[in-house]
Amino acid sequence: MFQIEILMAGKKENNTDIQLNLDEKDLGILKLLQEDAKMTIRDIARQLNLSTTPVYERIRKMEQAGVIKQYAAIVDPRKINKSLTVLCYITLKEHNKKCGRKFIQEILSFTEVTECLNISGEFDFMIKVQVKDMDEYREFYVNKLGELDNLSHTQSIFVISVIKATHQVVF
Amino acid sequence: MFQIEILMAGKKENNTDIQLNLDEKDLGILKLLQEDAKMTIRDIARQLNLSTTPVYERIRKMEQAGVIKQYAAIVDPRKINKSLTVLCYITLKEHNKKCGRKFIQEILSFTEVTECLNISGEFDFMIKVQVKDMDEYREFYVNKLGELDNLSHTQSIFVISVIKATHQVVF
DNA sequence: AATAAATCAGATATTTGTTCCAAATTGAAA
DNA sequence: TTTCAATTTGGAACAAATATCTGATTTATT
Missing domain, CATH: 3.30.70.920 (Lrp/AsnC effector binding domain/regulation of amino acid metabolism (RAM) domain)
Known part of the structure; x- marks a missing residue:
């Protein structure tokens, strides 16, 4: 039995340790972006009955906090x-x-x-x-x-x- | 031993069965987009020493052929x-x-x-x-x-x- | 009630994807 | 090798769409 935790302990690859309190709106944004990262802020706002500003700011915060780790093309x-x-x-x-x-x-x-x-x-x-x-x-x-x-x-x-x-x- | 292949056989979830012959340039594009789907066509072109036209058309072809399945936000x-x-x-x-x-x-x-x-x-x-x-x-x-x-x-x-x-x- | 935070609506300036056509490259045929 | 056709690419240009900002307005909190 080999627990690697100790080895990784020092390795803070998390952007930051900021722990965000994600609410329904944040999760709604994440849900959409997980499906399609190319969605525009406008479209996201429309689907969630919000304006662009809160969507824009929430995404930015989640990127900075490392909630969104990356945007990736998924290859078959x-x-x-x-x-x-x-x-x-x-x-x-x-x-x-x-x-x-x-x-x-x-x-x-x-x-x-x-x-x-x-x-x-x-x-x-x-x-x-x-x-x-x-x-x-x-x-x-x-x-x-x-x-x-x-x-x-x-x-x-x-x-x-x-x-x-x-x-x-x-x- | 249970082989599910048969069950999935009819399920052609592949966009198409087009089989592309991917060359070095295509793979170069995929490599970059896998890392960061937000990269612009211009930046990709710059990194691969190409103009925007070939990059644009190659990406489009790979999307249509299902090589690129989706663009996704990766959540921690x-x-x-x-x-x-x-x-x-x-x-x-x-x-x-x-x-x-x-x-x-x-x-x-x-x-x-x-x-x-x-x-x-x-x-x-x-x-x-x-x-x-x-x-x-x-x-x-x-x-x-x-x-x-x-x-x-x-x-x-x-x-x-x-x-x-x-x-x-x-x- | 007063203060702080979040959201809305609208406007802007940049950037982007996309197109066009000439030039270059490739690959096959002679 | 040379010729010719067919792709592919370069470079410039455009219109559309985007992220981002500002200030007023609403909502929540103390």
Whole structure:
């Protein structure tokens, strides 16, 4: 069992620690922008029965406070030849701080890894790997992951089908 | 083992099946827009040593072909009181088409579920659940997931720390 | 009732996406 | 290699739409 919290503790990647009290209007704005970041302030205002000013200011505040982390174009992996998704579970041999940090650093450098979670249970980490096909996965597994020197054991679970995939956390 | 492929087969949610041959320039554009969807066509053109016309037309084509699925504001879950992420693994009792479809339909309706994958291995599905805290998770687990009548067994894995989380699939 | 905060409505100046056409590049054919 | 057709790109220009600001007005708070 390896808890990475300690390692990340110093890393304040949050823009600020400002904790906003988000009300219904803020959540309404977020809901719309999560669906379509290209919506204009005017349209948002219209849908929420507000004028542009409050919408404008609320968005600005939420951007500054880090509530809105980024605006991103979401790309369909299948359309760019990255159709295979693999969940790879990893347990480390050594669990001390130094080794954990090294592992994280190396994992972060692998572009195939789109997600890395420190988890409870049998394994220490789950990484999500996005590749073209099985050949490319083997290549990754053998030559990148396999080169790390702190792995105890791993397990690869293959994604057969994506039923749902969203970034929306506001309901 | 439950392969949902068949169920999803008829569901062509891809805008079109146009398969674009993306070149270096297209990938360059995608790379930038994945980082920041608010970048202007002019700025993109500048960074790639192009004029606005090709950038404009390439973006339009990629939008139409579904390469770019959407533009989204990415919200930090911790800033809106959804700090707990749980991976919940599920195996169904009945694996026939009808039951699978029903399960999927119900899962999709749960707003707490931000991701649902049909996977290989011991379990049929992995769902990612985003909630405020353990109380809210229990509430979900007991009253929503627990109400489904086709569950064989489940396992909850808790996310201790998010090391990496990106939507970038273009390098 | 008085003060502070939030919202409205309207106006502005900048910026943006979008178009046009000539020039350049590419790729195939000879 | 040379020629020719077909794409692709550069650069400039435009109209439309946008974010942003100001001050009056409303709403909430003390």
